[in-house]
Each structure stands twice: as structure tokens, then as C-alpha cells.
Amino acid sequence: MAEQKFLGEFELMILLAIMRLENDTYGVPLARELSEVRGRSVSLGSVYAALDRLELKGLVKSTMGESTPERGGRAKRYFAVTADGIRALHETRQVLSGLWRSLPPIKGEIA
Amino acid sequence: MKRTQFVRLSVWLLDHTESATKRGRLSGDLLEELEGGCSAGWFYHQVFTAVLINALTTANRCARLVAFAAGWSALYPLWRTACVGGLTYSMDRYRILAWPWSSILPLIYGVLPAVLFVWLGFATYTVLSGSMSWRSARELSFALSTGASMIFAASLVVLRQLRHPQIVLRDLTRTDFFLVDHLYFISLPIALSLLVTLWIGASDTPRVGRLRRKKTSRWGMRLARMAQMFAFLPVLCTCSSAQSSSPVPGLTHGTDEELIQTLRTKLAEDTAAGKFSGAALIAREGTPIFEQAYGFADREQKISNTVETRFRIGSVNKIFTAVATLQLVESGRVKLDDPLVRYLPNYPNKDLARRVTIGELLNHTGGTGDIFGTGPNVLFSEEYKAHRLELRTLDDYIRIFGDRPTRYEPGSRFEYSNYGYILLGKVIEKASGEDYYEYMRNHVYRPAGMKFTGELPEDEKVSGRSVGYTTMDGNKSAHPNTGSLPYRGIPAGGGYSTVGDLLAFAKALQQHKLLNANYTSLMMKGNVAMPHDDHYGYGLMVHSLNGSTCVGHAGGYPGMNADVELCNDGRYVFVVLANVDPPVAQRLGYFIANWVTLSDKR
Numbered sequence: 213m214a215e216q217k218f219l220g221e222f223e224l225m226i227l228l229a230i231m232r233l234e235n236d237t238y239g240v241p242l243a244r245e246l247s248e249v250r251g252r253s254v255s256l257g258s259v260y261a262a263l264d265r266l267e268l269k270g271l272v273k274s275t276m277g278e279s280t281p282e283r284g285g286r287a288k289r290y291f292a293v294t295a296d297g298i299r300a301l302h303e304t305r306q307v308l309s310g311l312w313r314s315l316p317p318i319k320g321e322i323a
Numbered sequence: 324m325k326r327t328q329f330v331r332l333s334v335w336l337l338d339h340t341e342s343a344t345k346r347g348r349l350s351g352d353l354l355e356e357l358e359g360g361c362s363a364g365w366f367y368h369q370v371f372t373a374v375l376i377n378a379l380t381t382a383n384r385c386a387r388l389v390a391f392a393a394g395w396s397a398l399y400p401l402w403r404t405a406c407v408g409g410l411t412y413s414m415d416r417y418r419i420l421a422w423p424w425s426s427i428l429p430l431i432y433g434v435l436p437a438v439l440f441v442w443l444g445f446a447t448y449t450v451l452s453g454s455m456s457w458r459s460a461r462e463l464s465f466a467l468s469t470g471a472s473m474i475f476a477a478s479l480v481v482l483r484q485l486r487h488p489q490i491v492l493r494d495l496t497r498t499d500f501f502l503v504d505h506l507y508f509i510s511l512p513i514a515l516s517l518l519v520t521l522w523i524g525a526s527d528t529p530r531v532g533r534l535r536r537k538k539t540s541r542w543g544m545r546l547a548r549m550a551q552m553f554a555f556l557p558v559l560c561t562c563s564s565a566q567s568s569s570p571v572p573g574l575t576h577g578t579d580e581e582l583i584q585t586l587r588t589k590l591a592e593d594t595a596a597g598k599f600s601g602a603a604l605i606a607r608e609g610t611p612i613f614e615q616a617y618g619f620a621d622r623e624q625k626i627s628n629t630v631e632t633r634f635r636i637g638s639v640n641k642i643f644t645a646v647a648t649l650q651l652v653e654s655g656r657v658k659l660d661d662p663l664v665r666y667l668p669n670y671p672n673k674d675l676a677r678r679v680t681i682g683e684l685l686n687h688t689g690g691t692g693d694i695f696g697t698g699p700n701v702l703f704s705e706e707y708k709a710h711r712l713e714l715r716t717l718d719d720y721i722r723i724f725g726d727r728p729t730r731y732e733p734g735s736r737f738e739y740s741n742y743g744y745i746l747l748g749k750v751i752e753k754a755s756g757e758d759y760y761e762y763m764r765n766h767v768y769r770p771a772g773m774k775f776t777g778e779l780p781e782d783e784k785v786s787g788r789s790v791g792y793t794t795m796d797g798n799k800s801a802h803p804n805t806g807s808l809p810y811r812g813i814p815a816g817g818g819y820s821t822v823g824d825l826l827a828f829a830k831a832l833q834q835h836k837l838l839n840a841n842y843t844s845l846m847m848k849g850n851v852a853m854p855h856d857d858h859y860g861y862g863l864m865v866h867s868l869n870g871s872t873c874v875g876h877a878g879g880y881p882g883m884n885a886d887v888e889l890c891n892d893g894r895y896v897f898v899v900l901a902n903v904d905p906p907v908a909q910r911l912g913y914f915i916a917n918w919v920t921l922s923d924k925r
Contacts, residue, residue: 239352257373260349261380279351282358284334286351 219271219304225250226262227271227293227301235292238277239263242291263291271297330357333370340377349373388521395444396514402440434478437513441470444517445524466524470516477512484508575914576921583613586915594618597801600792601884601901601908602630604822605915608894609830614822620789620902622801633775633788633819634900635808636885637878640778641744643767644814645685645862646832647751649842650766656754657681663746666753671725679733681750684743685861686851688736690729691743694720694815703807715780715810717752717759720745737851737859741815748814759814771831773824778812781805788819789902791882801903804882816878825887825898833893847874847889869920877912879905886912895919 219227229245230237239256242263246254266272277288293301334350341349350370357366445467574585586603593599600618604611616628651657659682663670670676675691683689694714695703703711710723724742731738748759755762760778768776779785791804812818820828831837838846849858849865858865863874868890875888884905887898897915899908 239349240356255372255376256349256352256369257376260345260373261376264345264380279347280355282355283347283351284354286347286354288351289345289348 219300220262220265222258223262223266223271224301224304226259226266227297230272230291230293231301236275236290238288238290266297267291269296269300270294271300330354330363330366333367337370337374337377340374340381388518391448392444392514392518392521395440395447395517396510399437399440399510399513402443403436434475437474437478437509438471441474441513441517441520442467445470445520448521463524466520466522469523470520473516473519474509474512477516478509481508481512576918578922579607579612582915582918582922585918586613587615589914590615590617590911599901599907599911600628600903601634601899602628602632602822603897603899603911603915604630604826605895605897606826606829609833609896611826616822618902620787622790622792628789628902629787630823631775631787631821632902633785633821634885634902635789635791635812635878635880635883636816636818636820636825636887636900637880637883638741638816639820639825639876639878639885639887640812640814640816640818642862642876642887643763643818643828644744644747644751645846646767646837647762648681648685648747649838649846649861651751651754652681653839653842657750659685663750666750667721667746671721672728675727675729678729679743681747682861683734684740684747684750686737686859687739687743688734688851689740689743689746690731690733690735690738691740691746692724692727692730693738693740694724694742694745711807712810717745717749717813720813721749737853741813744815745813751814767828767837768824770836771824772827773820776818776820776824776828778818780811781808782810785819791880791902793882793904795881795904804880807881816880820900822898822900825900826896829887829889829893829896829898833889833896849874866916868916871920871923873916873920875912877909879909884908888912888916890916890919891923894923 225246226242229242229249233241233245239259243254243256243259246259263272263274267274271294272291273294274289274291277290279285279287334354337350337353338346353366353369357363574581577585582605586605590599590603594617602616603613605613614630616630616632618628620626620628620632648657652659657666659680661681662677663679663681663684664673664676666681667676679689679691684691695707706723714720714723720742751757751762752759755766757765763778767773775787777785791808792801793804793807794801796807809817832843832846835843837843846861846863847865849860849863851859853859853864857867860874862876864876866873866875866888871891873888873890875886877887878885881904882902884901884903884907885899886908887896889896897912897919899911899915901908901911
């Protein structure tokens with residue numbers, strides 16, 4: 213399998229959201245942030261699934277947080293973007309913006 | 324909001340679709356939100372979605388593993404034939420160990436290839452899926468050993484489930500693992516254990532609680548993977564070199580070691596194919612160089628043949644009877660030229676008894692006819708079948724068959740006669756004053772050190788006496804030969820012995836413990852021509868083969884076959900006993916006789 217790791221659309225959004233929340237964030241704020249930006253609800257399950265994929269790719273890292281009574285004694289897990297993650301973000305940005313720039317005007321679309 | 328049973332249940336469900344290390348983060352978030360005033364509807368929706376996503380992710384990851392495991396296990400027969408045959412044969416050169424250590428090698432033969440195959444599969448998967456990082460050495464070895472133990476257990480289960488008559492778990496042979504059915508049945512356990520091994524050991528599998536490896540460069544990682552792959556190379560090399568050194572099939576002469584090697588291969592394969600069941604022994608200068616048993620003594624009770632199993636020896640008894648007669652000749656109580664009537668004055672057919680001599684009976688030239696069928700396609704005459712079970716004592720045989728006339732002029736030609744040897748048994752009784760069976764025990768078996776030899780009736784329990792299996796009555800599936808066996812062994816045959824006892828007998832004969840040198844060589848001389856160029860001595864057939872001679876006797880009957888031969892002036896003695904139909908033992912006997920006469924030119 214390829215060493216090249218492509219970022220999925222949703223994974224990219226998650227990475228950006230973590231950056232935007234200035235790292236060490238967890239599932240709920242991420243889901244809320246994404247829901248607000250996207251304008252429709254994002255399920256917590258899909259957020260965590262994407263976070264797992266990102267972690268496997270080594271683009272985010274997680275740390276164990278506190279466990280409170282409200283959480284039924286369950287520990288929180290905080291996520292932060294790794295150096296690799298930031299590199300991947302830059303690469304993706306470069307590629308995407310390059311592609312966008314070179315795109316001829318699409319019909320019925322404001323340029 | 325109060326936590327209801329239902330909330331608790333959904334949280335439990337959610338937690339258990341997640342891997343151990345991640346467990347709690349999502350459900351904790353949800354519970355916190357619920358405490359914070361979120362709606363129950365939102366909560367359940369989130370739980371449902373998360374459970375669904377987890378299930379799909381797991382399934383997706385599993386599918387890849389399943390596909391790989393299935394594909395890989397399909398290659399197993401190839402791996403087996405390409406490499407493993409040579410490996411296992413190469414281990415034959417090591418000494419035969421005593422039980423229970425004897426089971427270890429067959430287990431290694433059988434299980435090791437499968438284990439290596441699973442490990443190789445694991446390594447291949449690791450190399451192919453480059454996106455993985457590594458798990459800790461502990462996890463890795465746990466994964467690999469789990470795979471190995473699964474294969475080990477599965478191999479035994481498969482062997483048991485196959486219910487092949489030749490397989491006894493307590494006495495496995497390498498060939499048990501070579502059965503074609505085993506090869507295919509084991510593919511499923513291989514796929515399963517590969518799956519489990521990958522599940523535990525491969526890091527892109529759903530269990531994510533792995534310890535993170537120290538960061539290494541991409542190239543370091545690749546090198547490490549290559550190293551793992553190459554770790555299998557020495558094994559592969561061993562396999563291939565073993566393959567090239569495995570015996571050449573069809574070899575007919577060579578050193579003793581090559582003979583043993585060839586026999587092992589041949590007998591193991593024949594046994595696996597259901598063609599051989601019995602024991603074989605080869606001794607050189609009196610010392611056994613090959614002694615091995617194959618198949619089952621009792622297929623129903625799953626008792627394996629051993630070198631101490633008692634096999635019916637058929638006409639090999641004739642050697643004993645001839646020795647006993649010559650002992651009496653040696654001590655002057657019997658004369659070879661005496662007519663039968665001197666010892667059996669009340670014999671029903673007086674004419675026959677007056678004309679036939681003891682020497683002629685020993686040589687099968689008496690013309691006294693036989694008790695079994697004499698035609699080429701008649702196994703047993705109607706006469707014999709009708710009287711089979713009333714024929715209990717030697718006198719019974721004479722009562723039934725004693726009034727028949729001679730079939731030809733006594734002494735004029737050879738015609739194999741079991742009946743003639745029964746008459747000799749009677750002569751022994753008259754001349755010695757002892758019961759035939761008692762005489763044999765006291766003057767043949769005991770002096771020769773034969774502890775397991777006898778002729779007890781078939782309805783008596785004799786420990787270690789094998790069941791004979793036959794298909795000679797036209798029934799296609801092998802079944803016990805009890806329906807055709809005589810009541811008990813007689814001077815012409817039907818007793819039982821072991822390979823070791825028959826070697827002891829041959830040695831006693833060679834060392835003149837039974838007969839003096841004169842009579843021993845008289846026995847082995849071969850004084851009458853038989854059809855097919857062979858000669859018959861007193862109770863021994865003399866075969867000329869490749870410029871040497873072998874003397875001995877074979878025995879055959881439905882469900883049994885035996886061959887005892889002394890070759891190359893007695894330097895080689897071999898015994899083959901089988902509890903299946905002729906000519907299994909004689910064919911093997913011929914192979915051995917041909918080998919030693921071809922190879923041992925001194």
C-alpha cells in the first residue's frame with residue numbers, strides 16, 4: 213500500500229477544526245464547531261471515527277484527560293495535530309489552492 | 324437528568340463496539356452532554372450513529388483480513404508440496420526415539436509446515452500493507468504463538484475428525500498429515516489462525532491499544548520489515564536443500580542407510596494409502612537396523628501395530644515344524660527315510676502311510692494332497708469350508724482327510740502340501756511323546772528365546788494379537804478375517820509371532836541352538852525343485868537372487884501375510900509381517916531381498 217497519505221475531505225475538516233480550536237480539544241466541541249460551519253449536524257461517532265483514522269496516519273495525537281462524575285467516570289481524550297498533520301495540511305492546502313486557481317470558470321457558478 | 328436503565332444500556336452497547344483503549348471517550352462525552360441538558364433524542368441518535376459507524380469500520384477492516392487469510396490458506400497445498408516434503412524426510416535420518424518422544428517428530432512434521440505457513444502469511448501481510456506501524460515485540464510474539472497453538476490444536480482436531488482408520492492420535496506418523504483430506508481440511512484452521520494472528524499482531528486491525536513504537540525513518544521501517552521477511556529465508560533454504568537430498572524414488576539398491584530411508588518413505592506412503600499394515604524388521608549380522616510397525620492391529624479399537632504386535636505367520640510355522648522334525652532326526656528318534664506308517668500305524672489310508680516317507684513330507688513331494696483348495700481360483704475347497712471349525716486337533720484333520728489316496732507317486736514331484744506338515748506334527752508327537760504344541764514350546768520357542776510365539780485357538784484372547792483384515796472374499800471394504808481362520812494354528816501354519824521373535828528364531832538357527840551345523844545346512848540346501856526356479860529344503864524355500872541366495876518361508880491367508888528370509892549367507896535377516904491380505908508382506912520381502920542381494924557383494 214502507498215506511503216502517500218491522502219487526506220479525506222472530512223478528515224481535512226477535522227484537522228482544520230482542531231487547529232481552529234487551538235489543539236487539545238475533544239469530540240463534542242469539534243462536532244459542534246463543524247456543525248456550525250457546515251450548517252448541519254455532525255454525528256459524534258463520525259468525528260471519532262475520523263479522528264481514529266487520522267491517528268493511525270499519525271496526523272493527530274491524543275492524550276488522556278480527566279474523568280469526571282458527569283462522564284460516569286469515563287476519561288476524556290484530547291486531540292492535537294502533530295507536526296506530520298501540519299505538514300499534511302500545508303501540502304493539501306497547496307494542492308487544493310493550486311487546483312482551484314487553475315480552474316476555468318464553471319458554468320452557472322460565481323467564479 | 325436521571326440516568327435511566329436505558330441510557331446505561333445504550334452506553335454499555337456503545338462502549339462494547341469500541342476497542343478497549345478508546346472505550347469511554349465517546350460515551351463520556353455523550354453522558355456529559357446529557358448531564359448538561361441535551362435532549363434524550365439527540366443522545367440516542369448519537370449513540371445509534373456511533374454504534375453503526377463502529378460496526379462498519381470494524382467490518383471494513385475485517386474484510387481485508389478475511390480476504391487475505393482466505394487467499395493465503397488456498398496456497399497451502401502448494402507450499403506443502405514445494406517445500407515441506409523434503410523437510411520432513413530430511414528429519415528421518417535422526418534416531419527413532421522411544422515413546423512418548425516418538426510422537427514429537429511426527430507432530431513437528433505435521434504441524435511445523437502449517438505454523439511456518441501462517442507466520443509467513445503474517446510477514447507477507449505486514450510487508451504488503453505498508454501503512455502499518457509495528458506492535459510491541461510482546462504483542463507480536465503473542466500473536467505468532469497464538470497462531471501456532473491454534474494450528475497445533477486444529478491439526479489434532481482435524482486428524483481426529485477425519486476418522487481415518489490408519490490414524491491413531493496416540494501413535495501419529497508423519498504420513499497421517501500427508502493424507503489429501505488432511506491437506507484440505509487444514510486449510511480452514513490455517514485461514515482462521517492467520518486471521519487471529521493478524522488480528523492480534525497487525526497494527527491496522529481494530530484493536531488500537533498498541534504501544535507506539537519509537538519513531539524511525541520510513542526507510543528504517545522498510546528495512547525492519549524486510550528483515551522480518553528474510554528471517555524466513557533460512558527455513559526456506561533448509562526446505563529446498565532437504566528436498567534435493569530426499570531419496571530418489573524407485574531406488575533398488577544402495578547402502579543400508581539408503582535402504583532404511585527408502586523403506587521408511589515407501590512404508591509410510593503405503594500405510595497412508597491403506598496398502599500396508601504390519602511390522603518389518605531387518606537385521607544385519609544379527610543386529611536390527613530397521614524395526615518399525617505401521618497401521619492398526621485393531622482398527623475398531625484403534626490399537627496401533629507395534630513391533631511387539633503378534634501377527635499371524637501362516638506357513639512360517641512350517642519352518643518350526645521342520646526344525647522339530649530334524650531335531651528328532653538328529654537325536655535318532657526319527658529317520659528321514661522312514662515311511663509314515665512307522666509313526667502312525669493306525670493311519671486311515673494304509674497304502675499312503677506305507678509309501679510316503681518323512682523326508683518327502685518335509686519336501687512337499689509326498690503327494691498327500693492338501694486341505695485347502697488346490698485349483699488356481701479356489702481359495703478354499705468346499706470340503707475345508709464344511710469342516711473348518713470341527714478341525715480342532717491334529718487327529719481331526721487325519722480323521723477328515725486321512726482316507727484320501729496319494730495324488731501321485733511319492734517323491735516324484737513337488738506339490739505344496741499343508742496336509743503333509745500336519746502329518747509331520749503328528750509324527751513329532753509320536754516320536755517325542757509330547758503334545759505337538761508342548762514340544763514346540765519346549766524345544767523350539769524356548770531355546771530360541773521366542774516369548775511371543777504360539778498357536779492358541781482364535782477364540783482365546785491373546786494379548787497383542789492383531790486382527791487380520793481381508794477383502795479376499797469379494798467384499799470391497801476390508802473386514803476382519805475371523806470368518807475364515809482355522810480353529811487354531813497347526814504344524815502347517817496359522818500360529819502367531821512377532822518380528823523380534825522371528826529374528827530370535829533365525830539367530831538361534833544360525834547359532835545352532837536348535838539343530839547342529841549339519842542339519843542346519845541340510846535344511847537350507849534346497850533339495851527339490853519348485854516351479855519358478857526356486858528350491859525347497861526341509862521347511863525352507865531357497866531363492867537364487869542376483870547371484871546370492873535367500874532362504875526363508877512366506878505365509879499367506881486371507882487377512883495375513885508373512886515373509887521371513889535369511890539372505891547373503893545369513894548376514895541379513897528380515898521379517899515382514901502384515902495383518903492384511905497377501906502379497907503385501909511378500910512383495911516388500913522381495914523388495915528387501917532384491918536390495919540386499921544386489922547391494923551386499925562381499
